[in-house]
Amino acid sequence: MKTVFSYKDKLPRQYVDFLIDLIPKSFTVERLPFSAPDSQFERALKETDIAIFTPSGKYLPEHLYGNRLKLIQLLSSGYDKFNVEGATKKGIPVANNGGANAIAVAEYTILLILAVLRGLPGNLERGRQGKGMDQDYGMNLNTLHGKTVGIIGYGNIGSKVSERLQSFGAKILINDIKPVPNSSPLNELIENSDIITLHLRNNPQTAGIIGKKEFGLMKKGVILINTARPELIDDQALYAALKEDKLGGLGLDVVTDKKKIDARLLSLKNVIITPHVAGAAKETYEAAMMFAVKNFEHIARGEKPESVINSL
Template identity: 35%
Template sequence: MAVVLTTSRAFPDCEQAQKILTDAGHELKMVTPQKPLKSSELVPMVKGIGAMLAGLDEINADVIQAAAPTLKIIARNGVGYDKVDLKMAREKNIRVTITPGANSLSVCELAFSFITGLSRRIHLMDKSVREKSWQRVSGIELHGKTIGILGTGAIGRHLAVRCRSFGMRVIAYDLHPSQELIEDHGVKYISNLDEIYRQADFISLHLPANPDTWHMINRDTIAKMKPGAFIINTARGELIDDDALYEALNNHYLGGAGLDAFASEPFLDERFFELDNVIMTPHTGAFTKEAADKTLIIAAEEIVRALSGEDNLYQIN
């Protein structure tokens, strides 16, 4: 038997994931924070645990060192792992797993809702009705517009299909183009990001955060975009230079932005709170009942495999 620490807010509501772990004989230590835990908060929690089912918590070297004598696996209930110190986990022989594809539909649907919401300025008209001012705001049709999708993994692929169904032209960037998108959905891959910036009416980010993508949306790249273009980010906040984005939104060079991911969370940059051309959500792309259940079940199954000495299906280190 091992102690399994869970820090996902959704875990207490997923009876199936709980049953998978308890049926295997493991003890649950459930923590339900309102926001991802900092390393200083995690260190006292991880001593003596055998596994961790983690959200977007800061699992750095200090956390891993504190847990290392007993910890066998860190199972992320999602696909991002930039908050986990993979090098230290590898040194301590701790497995790190993810749940690929489990929440891709939910994140895709949020990205698409940003596109439709921004194009029709729904947030502004909702406000006008509530304030009894009854102000109609002119929007744009999506049909015939071009969207540049940067990253066509599971989320980007789903988004491309939905955008095509709305009559949008889809151009994309990915180191590994999808032949299915090319052949079945008419997606055109472009290897030059500058060309995508120049052509796209909407740009949707679906790339990991790493040294190559850090602040890829900056003053220089924004200057290459169409006046009035929209930026959608449901991936990682580190992809965008906040100062550059604020300037382009504030002077209305960009038409708007839909943001679900921020470099620092909770997001406290009050400059953005005054803008009427940005919609922001609290990193909630994967926060649907269906996605939460799928990711938690997969993560629980990966924990059982690791603690039983079996190979994991989605180990990344």
């Protein structure tokens, strides 16, 4: 069977080689960078059985999807940057990584929570400057033990965040757009949480789920963490909450525009912004590729692939 492996151009060659080496030798692999012209994608996808796309996304018009395609396999968890609707119209199943990044994102979420609680950015800077503890002597810092953490989005990642928080002695509240056992109403979770962490996909139902109303319900000094999608938070409402000194800290691994991060965010001491790296780890990529290989084998045997997101 033939496979097209499409990847972000900036992905280092050794990483591309590492991932492709995990594909069974019985598959013929063609490499195709995201920057390749549509004509090249059209030719390649007409001649292939399975197309693999690395994270960051490549939106292709549906007419480029060949009739021979049996599966579009994403190495990412999210799929909002792909033309899933177009693939569905052509009857092509699209599968994501089956939660391969869940452990890495859950660990990173805990990292951000602890870093904000303990004032890590400011203390790192003081350490680099050879300075001692600041004049508050730690009275402005907090432990995670005993805090109420609201988890909005209780899928692969949210559930793993919950598991890890339990070892810190945190009280956990959960909410999801789908019914889950022991969940709290969203407003109740927001009102009672010391820390709120977001783990939802971006879609019309979740976009702006944290807006002016929700910020108004939050405790003063609440810590907000987002390792999911920037669209979940209304930017203007966030800036208003920061201006009103509503938040005690902010940890973002996703922002609306990486090139134009608002100066109001950068000027605050207890704000951490990282470039969407929560899921980035060698183990994540390896797990995603091994999951993809498992789906290749399903296709080769005429079976249905796993973790299909368009119900085909």
